[in-house]
Amino acid sequence: EVQLVESGGGLVQPGGSLRLSCADSVFSFSTYTMNWVRQAPGKGLEWLSYINSGSSITYYADSVKGRFTISRDNAKNSLYLQMNSLRDEDTAVYYCARGSGRPEVWFDPWGQGTLVTVSS
Amino acid sequence: DIQMTQSPSSVSASVGDRVTITCRASQGIDTWLAWYQQKPGKAPKLLIYTASNLQNGVPPRFSGSGSGTDFTLTISSLQPEDFATYYCQQAKSFPRTFGQGTKVEIK
Numbered sequence: 139e140v141q142l143v144e145s146g147g148g149l150v151q152p153g154g155s156l157r158l159s160c161a162d163s164v165f166s167f168s169t170y171t172m173n174w175v176r177q178a179p180g181k182g183l184e185w186l187s188y189i190n191s192g193s194s195i196t197y198y199a200d201s202v203k204g205r206f207t208i209s210r211d212n213a214k215n216s217l218y219l220q221m222n223s224l225r226d227e228d229t230a231v232y233y234c235a236r237g238s239g240r241p242e243v244w245f246d247p248w249g250q251g252t253l254v255t256v257s258s
Numbered sequence: 259d260i261q262m263t264q265s266p267s268s269v270s271a272s273v274g275d276r277v278t279i280t281c282r283a284s285q286g287i288d289t290w291l292a293w294y295q296q297k298p299g300k301a302p303k304l305l306i307y308t309a310s311n312l313q314n315g316v317p318p319r320f321s322g323s324g325s326g327t328d329f330t331l332t333i334s335s336l337q338p339e340d341f342a343t344y345y346c347q348q349a350k351s352f353p354r355t356f357g358q359g360t361k362v363e364i365k
Contacts, residue, residue, distance in 0.1 A: 173354075175302075183294075183302065183345055185354040197352040200259075239307055243349035244292045246313065248301035 139163070142234050147252030154224050154256075160217040160234030160249055168212035171237030173245055174219050176230040176254075184230075187219065188237075202228075224256045260284055260348050264357035270365040277333040279360045281346035286326045290350040293322055293331045296359075297342045305344075306331065336362070 146158040164170070174186040187208040188197040196208050207220040217234050231253050235245035261284035271277050281291065289309035294302040304313045306322040309329055319334045333340055341364055346357040 182359045183296075183347075183356040185347075185356065188352065188354070199353045233301055238304065243290065243354075244304055244307045245294070245302070245347070246304035248303070250301055 141247050142236065142249035144232065144234055144249040144252040147232065147254045149255045149257065150224055151258050152225060152256055155220070155222045156224065156254060158219040158221065158232055158234075158252060158254070160219075162215045162217065162234075162236065164215070164236070167215040171242045172208075172210060172217045173235045173237065174206075174208060174217075175233045175235055175245065175248075176228075177233070177251075178227070178230040181230075186232075189217070221254070224254075226256050228254060229256045230254060259353055260287060260350060260355055262346055262348055262355050262357040264344075264346055264360050266360060267358065268361040268363060270363045271336050272365045273336055273338060275336045275365075277336055277340075277362060279331045279344055279362075281324075281329045281331070281357050283327045283329075283348055283350075287348045287350035289325045290348055291322075291324070291329050292347045292349065293320075294345045294347065295340075295342045296345065302345065333362075 143161045150156050173188050186199050189208045205223045209218045231251040233248050233251045235248045238244040238246035263282045265280045291309045293306040296302040310322045321332045343359045343361045345359050
């Protein structure tokens with residue numbers, strides 16, 4: 139069954155902004171931590187950001203700190219990634235992933251990904 | 259940041275072969291390590307967590323071992339559906355980091 143669905147990707151010019159969304163179908167979304175991970179074309183996986191269940195704790199990779207903001211709306215079972223000051227090197231498939239395990243340090247499941255292309 | 263280094267970067271193997279992939283952490287991470295499988299055009303899938311625990315539904319031909327800085331993923335008898343790229347990930351600290359990946363190809 140489909141659990142995580144990302145949306146909001148597309149083509150954006152360098153310096154532009156984009157907001158990604160991730161809809162989670164799990165009943166207890168509000169109890170889980172969530173993450174964003176990306177994968178540049180032909181490259182490996184890069185963890186970007188983490189948010190705890192109550193939105194009180196967030197972490198970011200240095201590569202996006204100050205430019206990207208993770209947030210969530212538990213009433214809507216949704217996770218977001220606001221991306222500002224986009225650069226060519228931000229071109230990638232962006233995945234949301236739910237925290238798994240106790241503590242929730244693993245990534246499972248993952249969404250299908252949404253492609254962000256930064257180009258003029 | 260904790261750096262994760264996988265070896266080899268790619269391996270060619272035949273169906274039925276035993277395949278071992280290594281992941282080394284730049285500092286000790288106890289057993290805070292996971293392995294993921296990714297097939298082309300698909301999202302990664304969690305295979306093993308806490309270094310050696312098999313995720314539900316993962317075939318027992320997959321196994322993981324190690325602690326501290328050195329870890330291995332072993333596929334005991336490679337099946338056609340196992341041809342994919344495998345990544346390790348540390349969960350000892352933030353930022354979470356992945357190995358660069360190991361591509362398992364058909365010989």
